[in-house]
Amino acid sequence: MSTTAMRTIASAMVMWAAFLATGALAQAGDNGTVVEEKTKTEPELLSQKCQPNENNEFVFKVNLWEYQYEVEGCEGVAPTLEIKRGVEYTLTQKDPTNWFHPLGLAYYPDGAHDDVPELEEPTPAECDEDQFKCNPGEGVKQAPLYCIGGECETYEDWNNGTVSGLDVYEPAFQIPEDQWEEAVSDAPASYSVKITIPEDSKTKEFYYFCHIHSGMSGLMVVTDPAEDANELVTPLASDYYGAPPEAFDVQCGTYDNVTTFNVDKDTYCPGMTFLCDPTGTPFSQCMEAIDCKMNYEMRVKEKETNKLAVFMEQMIPHHWNAILMSRIALKHAMDSEGFDDEDLNVPQLLRNIINVQMQQIQEMEGWLEKYSEPTVVCPAAK
Structure with a gap:
């Protein structure tokens, strides 16, 4: 897989673990909405x-x-x-x-x-x-x-x-x-x-x-290198770990630029609701946002000459949705009845979904780079 494909995955999934003093963490407000709260003054918790x-x-x-x-x-x-x-x-x-x-x-x-x-x-x-x-x-x-x-x-x-x-x-x-x-x-x-x-x-x-x-x-x-130690020709790219997440992503546990699909949902998914009678809680908002994201990103232009490319272009956002749902569940649903079921190991199931489908996404990204033109996402439905 090329550097480009891997950087796409890395920047989409990875964040800095904490912010500087001017950063923000997400907390649930009294009305269930996501609000920002200033963090304590501390160094970035990445590459410590x-x-x-x-x-x-x-x-x-x-x-x-x-x-x-x-x-x-x-x-x-x-x-x-x-x-x-x-x-x-x-x-x-x-x-x-x-x-x-x-x-x-x-x-x-x-x-x-x-x-x-x-x-x-x-x-x-x-x-x-x-x-x-x-x-x-x-x-x-x-x-x-x-x-x-x-x-x-x-x-x-x-x-x-x-x-x-x-x-x-x-x-x-x-x-x-x-x-x-x-x-x-x-x-x-x-x-x-x-x-x-x-x-x-x-x-x-x-x-x-x-x-x-x-x-x-x-x-x-x-820490005690030789005097003639080698210097790396190419250091780690400054954007390798992606940009710090916004408060909504932190609250959801998604770390995948989901915020825009919450703030601008009417633009990406006009008139659409993915949960019936949504409660408006952070969990509800997070699920609505990732479902809108999947819906929008699956609207790809059909490629008549390569049906397999169309399959993969739609399957990738579908897989991402499964990964993001699993992350949200690990963060927000641990107190749900049945999370500790004796017959179904729910945490293990969620880890399986995240890890296996992440690998499959990487494989499909690599295949598309070899055999297909860039994905074209169609305008939102009216």
Whole structure:
């Protein structure tokens, strides 16, 4: 998938975790409407510096609303992990939200999604090219060692498909979630990634990312780099994480520029109501807004020469609606009767919808970029 397609996904889904003092958070007013409230003076909670715990471990989880990694004990999303040369660190993925989010390590954001060199053994030849310049040094071995159930691969059997290398680790994250969770509960450190940057390495910065979903990268910084350490040719794009969300998106838990479909609903969906006898509560407003968004974005111009493109152009906003509904439910419906049903694991169901359909959207975006002209959204119905 190209950089353009992935940036579209990233900017649509990702936000800054908090605002500056002049920012706003959403609260429910007395009449159920969404109002703005000034936040306390605090730094932006994005890419905050993050230290390992006493076991040199970073314990990961995934924020399903902002769709970024978080690390236990560290503030915000997409934290910058600080490490030192010569020390082995463990990136642990035991929290249930990690399902469908196997970690990878690359010299530039998004790794395989963006066709950039990853930390591998041996070092990829591309690291010697001018567009990357990421070779850690002749003979230096630095690559993620994947572990399943406490059994970790080594450089001697690195990713040979028989121990627990990436070719085993990544598929394990795509088995049914209840099976994945059972494995985690049986062995708290069941899924993890070990990384050591050697003393003689020239690497100063690299990225963790998700092997299944693009747009989820975060920086790892060597705090005691070599004097001749490499400088990244292309730093993380300033708009990689998108723009801060507006109050309505924060209140809904959508983080997908839904506000305009609430404020200008009569423009996008004139005369339309998607919930019968709506209550006007924040939940009701959020559902009306995302349904209007889907309705508007599914009005695409038919392409007579490529019916499959039409299918995907309409399916993408349909999938987005399912994702946004799931996020709203996770934020607003946890007190609903049946949320803790013994037969249906509702939180797991909602996570499944978010994660699987997000991947399918990325696949369809990539296909459309290869085989179709840009999508044309028709004017709102009158």
